[in-house]
Amino acid sequence: MKICLFDIDGTLVNTAGAGKDAMIDSFQSTAGIDVQTTGVRVSGKTDRGIATELFGDAGKQLTEDVWEKFLSSYMAGLARNLPLRQGRVLPGIVELLDQLAEREDIALGLLTGNVAQGAYLKLTHYDLMHHFAFGGYGDLHPDRNDVAQAAKDACESHLGQAVAGDQIWVIGDTANDVRCARHIGAKALAVATGVFDRDVLAQSEPDLLMDDLADAAEFLDALAQ
Numbered sequence: 001m002k003i004c005l006f007d008i009d010g011t012l013v014n015t016a017g018a019g020k021d022a023m024i025d026s027f028q029s030t031a032g033i034d035v036q037t038t039g040v041r042v043s044g045k046t047d048r049g050i051a052t053e054l055f056g057d058a059g060k061q062l063t064e065d066v067w068e069k070f071l072s073s074y075m076a077g078l079a080r081n082l083p084l085r086q087g088r089v090l091p092g093i094v095e096l097l098d099q100l101a102e103r104e105d106i107a108l109g110l111l112t113g114n115v116a117q118g119a120y121l122k123l124t125h126y127d128l129m130h131h132f133a134f135g136g137y138g139d140l141h142p143d144r145n146d147v148a149q150a151a152k153d154a155c156e157s158h159l160g161q162a163v164a165g166d167q168i169w170v171i172g173d174t175a176n177d178v179r180c181a182r183h184i185g186a187k188a189l190a191v192a193t194g195v196f197d198r199d200v201l202a203q204s205e206p207d208l209l210m211d212d213l214a215d216a217a218e219f220l221d222a223l224a225q
Contacts, residue, residue, distance in 0.1 A: 002223055003163060004100060005111035005151050005186070006132070007172035008119055010043060010194025012093050013126050016085035019118065022077030023047070027054045030070040043195050044174030046113035046138030046147055047074075075117050082125045089126050090193045092213035097131045099220075106223070107159060110135030111151040111170055111180070113144060134158040148180035169223065175204035189219055 006012055009019065020042055028034060031054075042050050051070055055062040062070075100106045108131050112119050116137040123129035136151025138144075148170070156163050165185020170177055173194030178201075181188035190206035191213060192198040202209055208222055 001105055001107060001167060003107045003109060003155050003168045005109045005168060005170045007177050008110065008112045008114055008122055010173035011171060011191060012128060013087060013089050013122060015082065015087040015122060018081035018085045018087060019078055022081050023050065023074050025077050026070050026073035029073055030066060031055060031058055031060055033058055044176035046141055046144055047115045047118065048138050048140060049142035052142050071115065078118055078121055082121065089128065090212065092216055096213050096216045097128065101131055107155060108132055109151055109155050111148055113138040113147065115139045144176050144180040145183040148184045152184045175201065178204040178206045
């Protein structure tokens with residue numbers, strides 16, 4: 001059995017800023033601060049971690065009550081934004097997921113910085129959610145390594161058996177995806193479909209590096225090994 005854990009933004013889909021804009025709007029309304037831009041980079045991070053940075057940079061504490069208010073506003077904004085943006089499923093993703101879903105020796109899950117509800121909203125909008133029965137999400141953990149462990153735990157619970165790290169492939173578009181794969185002993189496929197180009201991703205030393213998944217033959221061959 002092989003397990004494929006997919007990142008969402010920049011790997012499966014590009015939402016044309018629907019999530020980031022909803023997050024900034026929610027931060028503004030929750031924190032009572034008028035900002036048009038922020039220096040906080042969102043790629044490769046968890047929603048919990050991004051919120052912690054946003055509020056911390058503004059000199060405010062992200063208490064549980066504040067987090068819940070922020071999250072409620074964020075999810076409402078995301079739901080509004082998704083149908084208004086010219087987002088898209090990234091090249092080759094539909095074909096690859098369909099092919100993997102037909103195989104009994106492959107389990108598909110998510111390893112994403114999105115909170116679970118955000119992941120559901122995005123992947124339901126792009127008609128991809130039905131492929132994923134389990135995952136690790138960014139609700140609780142600022143560090144993506146902890147999300148990777150949560151995804152591995154969720155996989156084991158779903159399958160009803162222990163899973164070794166070398167059975168797992170983490171597929172993502174940032175160096176943090178590669179880093180968290182190493183944390184659970186997994187292999188990493190880095191795809192240059194997000195904000196980082198191939199040369200930058202190569203520095204994280206993934207097991208496999210591809211421009212995109214339009215032709216996934218190389219990845220499918222690696223899965224078979």
